[in-house]
Amino acid sequence: xxxxxxxxxxxxxxxxxxxxxxxxxxxxxxxxxxxxxxxxxxxxxxxxxxxxxxxxxxxxxxxxxxxxxxxxxxxxxxxxxxxxxxxxxxxxxxxxxxxxxxxxxxxxxxxxxxxxxxxxxxxxxxxxxxxxxxxxxxxxxxxxxxxxxxxxxxxxxxxxxxxxxxxxxxxxxxxxxxxxxxxxxxxxxxxxxxxxxxxxxxxxxxxxxxxxxxxxxxxxxxxxxxxxxxxxxxxxxxxxxxxxxxxxxxxxxxxxxxxxxxxxxxxxxxxxxxxxxxxxxxxxxxxxxxxxxxxxxxxxxxxxxxxxxxxxxxxxxxxxxxxxxxxxxxxxxxxxxxxxxxxxxxxxxxxxxxxxxxxxxxxxxxxxxxxxxxxxxxxxxxxxxxxxxxxxxxxxxxxxxxxxxxxxxxxxxxxxxxxxxxxxxxxxxxxxxxxxxxxxxxxxxxxxxxxxxxxxxxxxxxxxxxxxxxxxxxxxxxxxxxxxxxxxxxxxxxxxxxxxxxxxxxxxxxxxxxxxxxxxxxxxxxxxxxxxxxxxxxxxxxxxxxxxxxxxxxxxxxxxxxxxxxxxxxxxxxxxxxxxxxxxxxxxxxxxxxxxxxxxxxxxxxxxxxxxxxxxxxxxxxxxxxxxxxxxxxxxxxxxxxxxxxxxxxxxxxxxxxxxxxxxxxxxxxxxxxxxxxxxxxxxxxxxxxxxxxxxxxxxxxxxxxxxxxxxxxxxxxxxxxxxxxxxxxxxxxxxxxxxxxxxxxxxxxxxxxxxxxxxxxxxxxxxxxxxxxxxxxxxxxxxxxxxxxxxxxxxxxxxxxxxxxxxxxxxxxxxxxxxxxxxxxxxxxxxxxxxxxxxxxxxxxxxxxxxxxxxxxxxxxxxxxxxxxxxxxxxxxxxxxxxxxxxxxxxxxxxxxxxxxxxxxxxxxxxxxxxxxxxxxxxxxxxxxxxxx
Numbered sequence: 001x002x003x004x005x006x007x008x009x010x011x012x013x014x015x016x017x018x019x020x021x022x023x024x025x026x027x028x029x030x031x032x033x034x035x036x037x038x039x040x041x042x043x044x045x046x047x048x049x050x051x052x053x054x055x056x057x058x059x060x061x062x063x064x065x066x067x068x069x070x071x072x073x074x075x076x077x078x079x080x081x082x083x084x085x086x087x088x089x090x091x092x093x094x095x096x097x098x099x100x101x102x103x104x105x106x107x108x109x110x111x112x113x114x115x116x117x118x119x120x121x122x123x124x125x126x127x128x129x130x131x132x133x134x135x136x137x138x139x140x141x142x143x144x145x146x147x148x149x150x151x152x153x154x155x156x157x158x159x160x161x162x163x164x165x166x167x168x169x170x171x172x173x174x175x176x177x178x179x180x181x182x183x184x185x186x187x188x189x190x191x192x193x194x195x196x197x198x199x200x201x202x203x204x205x206x207x208x209x210x211x212x213x214x215x216x217x218x219x220x221x222x223x224x225x226x227x228x229x230x231x232x233x234x235x236x237x238x239x240x241x242x243x244x245x246x247x248x249x250x251x252x253x254x255x256x257x258x259x260x261x262x263x264x265x266x267x268x269x270x271x272x273x274x275x276x277x278x279x280x281x282x283x284x285x286x287x288x289x290x291x292x293x294x295x296x297x298x299x300x301x302x303x304x305x306x307x308x309x310x311x312x313x314x315x316x317x318x319x320x321x322x323x324x325x326x327x328x329x330x331x332x333x334x335x336x337x338x339x340x341x342x343x344x345x346x347x348x349x350x351x352x353x354x355x356x357x358x359x360x361x362x363x364x365x366x367x368x369x370x371x372x373x374x375x376x377x378x379x380x381x382x383x384x385x386x387x388x389x390x391x392x393x394x395x396x397x398x399x400x401x402x403x404x405x406x407x408x409x410x411x412x413x414x415x416x417x418x419x420x421x422x423x424x425x426x427x428x429x430x431x432x433x434x435x436x437x438x439x440x441x442x443x444x445x446x447x448x449x450x451x452x453x454x455x456x457x458x459x460x461x462x463x464x465x466x467x468x469x470x471x472x473x474x475x476x477x478x479x480x481x482x483x484x485x486x487x488x489x490x491x492x493x494x495x496x497x498x499x500x501x502x503x504x505x506x507x508x509x510x511x512x513x514x515x516x517x518x519x520x521x522x523x524x525x526x527x528x529x530x531x532x533x534x535x536x537x538x539x540x541x542x543x544x545x546x547x548x549x550x551x552x553x554x555x556x557x558x559x560x561x562x563x564x565x566x567x568x569x570x571x572x573x574x575x576x577x578x579x580x581x582x583x584x585x586x587x588x589x590x591x592x593x594x595x596x597x598x599x600x601x602x603x604x605x606x607x608x609x610x611x612x613x614x615x616x617x618x619x620x621x622x623x624x625x626x627x628x629x630x631x632x633x634x635x636x637x638x639x640x641x642x643x644x645x646x647x648x649x650x651x652x653x654x655x656x657x658x659x660x661x662x663x664x665x666x667x668x669x670x671x672x673x674x675x676x677x678x679x680x681x682x683x684x685x686x687x688x689x690x691x692x693x694x695x696x697x698x699x700x701x702x703x704x705x706x707x708x709x710x711x712x713x714x715x716x717x718x719x720x721x722x723x724x725x726x727x728x729x730x731x732x733x734x735x736x737x738x739x740x741x742x743x744x745x746x747x748x749x750x751x752x753x754x755x756x757x758x759x760x761x762x763x764x765x766x767x768x769x770x771x772x773x774x775x776x777x778x779x780x781x782x783x784x785x786x787x788x789x790x791x792x793x794x795x796x797x798x799x800x801x802x803x804x805x806x807x808x809x810x811x812x813x814x815x816x817x818x819x820x821x822x823x824x825x826x827x828x829x830x831x832x833x834x835x836x837x838x839x840x841x842x843x844x845x846x847x848x849x850x851x852x853x854x855x856x857x858x859x860x861x862x863x864x865x866x867x868x869x870x871x872x873x874x875x876x877x878x879x880x881x882x883x884x885x886x887x888x889x890x891x892x893x894x895x896x897x898x899x900x901x902x903x904x905x906x907x908x909x910x911x912x913x914x915x916x917x918x919x920x921x922x923x924x925x926x927x928x929x930x931x932x933x934x
Contacts, residue, residue, distance in 0.1 A: 039238045039239060042235035045231050046232050046235060049228040052224060056220050057221060060214060060218065060221065066210050299419055302410065302414055302421055305410060306407065306421065309407045313400055313404065313425055316399045317430050318432075319399075320432030320433075321431060323387075323395060324432060324439070327387035330383075330387070338446050338449035341453055344370055345370070345456060348363065348366060348370060349456070353463055353467060354468075356471070357472070357582050357585060357586055357594075360464045360467050360468035360471065361468060361593075363461075364464035364465050371454045371457035378454070381447055384439075385447075388436060392436055393436070396432060396433055400430065401427065407424040407425075408424050468594075471586075472586060472594045475579050475586055476598060478574070479602050482574050482583075482602050482603065483603070486571060488567055489564075489567045489568055489570075489611050489612060493564060493568070493627075496560045496564045496627065500557045500627075501625075503554075503556050503634070504630060504633070506549075506553055507554065507637045507638070508637065510546040510550050511546075511550055511641045514644050514648075517647070517648035518644065518651075518722070518723045520540070521536060521651055521722070522753065525753050525756045525758040527756070528861075530761060531758065531760050533652065533655055533659055533760045536652060537656075544645060547641050547642060547645045550637065550641045551638055551641075551642070553634070554634045554637065557634045561627065561631045564627070568612045572609075574608070575608035575609065575612065580605075615628050615629070644723070646727060647723040650722070650727035654717075654720065655758050655760070658713050658758070659760040659763050661713060662710055662759065662760070662766075665709045665710060666767055669770055670702075670766075672701075672702035673699075673703060673770065676699050676702065677699070677773075681783075681786060682786075683695075685790060689881075689914075689915070690915070693838075696840070700774075703770060706770065710767070714758075716732050717757045717758050718755075719732035719735060719754065721752075722753065724751070724752075735754055736749075741826075743828070744827075771853060775849060778840075778849060779848055779850075787840055797879065803878055804876065804877050805875075806875040806876060806883055807877075811873075811875040814912055815873055817836070817912060817920040818870045818887070821833070821836050822868040825868040826866055828859075828860035830856040830857045834849075834856070836921055838913070838922060838923045841922060841925075842925075843925045844924075844926045847925075862893075863893040863902075864894055864896045865896075866892070866894075867890075867893070868889065869889065869892075870887050870889055871887065871889075872886075874886045874887065879913075881918075882911065882912070882913040882914070883911070884910070884912075885908075885910050885911075886909045886910075887907075888906070889928070890905050891906075908925065908927070908928030909927050910924065910925045910928075
């Protein structure tokens with residue numbers, strides 16, 4: 001504990017008080033010599049007590065300063081706890097500085113030589129104060145270093161017998177624990193909290209120790225002051241008694257008592273003998289010289305002697321100073337502060353010592369140079385100490401000390417006899433003596449502190465050399481591995497390039513027809529396509545084999561790349577490895593001692609980057625597909641092929657199912673239509689127009705139903721997102737349309753068969769069979785008989801009635817009819833056009849209903865765009881709700897892929913009549929044609 005150190009110090013500094021107390025009870029004596037001895041001993045005792053009070057007062061100052069520092073540490077510790085930071089922990093440095101001051105105080109009395117003993121305050125106290133000042137701004141990480149620097153090996157050895165060694169180890173271990181806890185754990189962690197708690201506990205203990213030490217010091221100082229006061233009082237009494245006693249003695253007795261006397265006390269200041277008695281050579285006596293004249297002459301001789309002695313001391317001091325300067329200039333040449341070489345040594349051996357070859361070379365060179373420098377400095381310092389002993393010390397301890405010893409003899413001889421004798425100069429106050437002691441102590445301290453620096457520097461150099469060798473060995477191994485990796489990567493790259501490109505070209509060749517499946521289906525469904533599902537199935541089926549080959553080729557490319565990629569990445573990593581720059585530096589540096597080991601050339605960074613590049617667009621000055629792009633493109637080809645084949649199969653299957661459903665609808669419609677035609681229909685010959693229209697609609701009901709069902713199937717096909725959705729997600733989508741002169745057009749996305757739908761060749765043949773069944777019924781047999789009978793009856797009625805102009809309302813009604821007709825025609829919707837034609841429609845050129853619909857379908861399939869424009873409409877009334885319309889029509893049609901435009905004009909005369917529901921329909925075309933375009 002620090003308190004025990006202070007207690008020991010106080011006890012040590014207080015030594016001697018008891019021994020003086022034994023001489024305290026001086027007895028009064030009739031001997032003048034005894035009185036003088038008692039007075040001198042009394043004064044020496046008082047001076048000794050006062051001298052021993054001085055270090056106690058200094059120690060008390062240190063204790064009070066440490067108490068203030070501990071109080072400040074407590075405040076700063078709370079700030080550390082609040083902020084969770086220890087980087088500003090100057091308080092810890094203050095604490096360690098205070099401990100250093102306290103533990104080193106008083107070491108001067110334990111010095112091994114008188115030289116160090118006299119200068120101990122400079123070696124220890126001043127150094128400790130400097131160390132404390134150096135701690136300003138240091139963080140917790142430097143505390144252990146500070147402890148190491150503050151306690152030299154010599155000082156630790158001295159404190160070991162007094163508990164100092166254990167104290168030092170505890171302080172050092174505490175600092176290390178705190179540093180590790182703060183380094184390894186984050187703010188608020190238990191490790192830091194424990195460290196702070198440990199610091200807090202130590203501060204509390206130290207505060208108690210300092211308080212105890214301060215109390216002890218104060219008590220010792222007070223006791224010493226009392227003791228000194230007592231002896232000063234007794235000395236005054238002795239002085240008074242001595243004066244009284246001298247007055248009573250006869251003159252001759254006083255003269256006898258003025259002779260030399262010995263007190264038995266020896267001086268402690270170097271070679272100066274303060275008790276020496278020396279006789280000043282008396283001046284020649286005159287024949288009749290009085291006592292008064294003799295004393296006056298003796299006083300003059302004493303003054304002359306003292307003046308000569310003082311001058312001689314001054315000259316000898318100057319001589320010693322000159323000798324000191326000469327020794328300094330000739331031998332030392334550098335300072336004696338070990339902090340700088342200690343710092344240099346610390347800078348030479350960081351952890352880790354060195355990681356790069358260049359740094360290891362520099363570190364080794366610097367360490368060896370430092371070892372030479374510190375050894376040279378130590379040799380200079382030893383020479384300097386030798387010069388002090390041989391050139392300076394004799395002047396001080398022989399010349400100056402001899403003069404001062406004689407001076408003290410005169411002083412001790414004549415001062416008691418009443419002569420005026422100047423007190424001799426204090427030996428230790430001479431500048432040369434002070435410089436000698438301080439510089440000698442500093443030189444010895446420097447040698448003691450730097451004793452192992454040279455060897456430690458050589459150890460650093462050896463470790464740097466060993467590390468340098470390890471780096472060279474690793475670099476040589478790396479160079480060989482890099483060459484092999486470079487060659488291996490280039491060969492693997494060339495193999496991949498040649499083989500993968502062949503596979504890639506073959507993939508493209510196999511993928512082209514597979515990727516065209518959607519175009520085959522779309523083209524087969526076009527107006528010019530054959531709509532043959534059987535042929536499509538026959539062509540698309542074998543493509544599954546091509547898809548499998550594409551998959552195998554893509555897997556082959558991927559396997560080649562997976563074999564190549566690690567090589568390229570490994571080579572790239574080696575290009576970034578620090579050993580590459582190490583190898584190049586060792587082989588190229590002019591300062592390298594290992595140049596030959598790494599002289600074999602290795603690929604440079606640009607070569608490695610070119611060989612290891614996977615995304616480069618150029619190789620060997622030729623434009624090629626980057627490796628990564630080749631792999632990703634192959635994967636995309638495979639993906640597209642798999643998707644095209646999958647979507648093609650799904651599309652064909654859907655169309656085949658739709659075709660089977662269409663055939664079923666058509667077969668049902670044909671059978672139902674035949675059943676209708678087989679009944680008795682003779683009553684239709686004489687029916688009114690409304691009855692006749694109703695009877696026709698009944699006969700056509702199976703056809704209309706079939707057409708509605710077929711139209712629903714086609715609309716579903718048109719809206720199905722073939723090739724744009726996964727097969728399991730196939731369902732009709734809403735297609736946004738925009739109006740155009742040629743009917744609704746898709747606005748944005750349009751499914752594959754949105755424009756055409758898909759009615760297979762087989763379904764179309766069956767649909768034609770339905771139309772033929774209907775056409776044959778009306779062109780011969782029962783239907784023809786009914787038509788002829790009604791036509792003759794209508795002709796007779798027309799001849800009897802004659803035409804008359806239609807009203808404006810009736811004309812607008814007919815105009816609206818032709819507007820609907822034009823829109824249906826331009827939409828190329830044959831079903832919509834035929835819905836505006838009466839079932840008994842007739843033409844002047846003999847064209848039948850089936851011929852009309854066939855012609856319309858053919859025209860609508862042939863042309864991509866048709867414009868139907870009616871002009872100059874004139875309307876006459878034939879019968880109620882029956883009209884004759886005459887107009888001019890212009891039909892413009894286009895075929896996009898042929899860039900073909902066709903225009904046709906015609907004058908048309910037609911009959912329009914209302915059916916039973918009041919809707920106008922076209923009943924006959926007397927002249928002109930518009931139903932198809934040649």
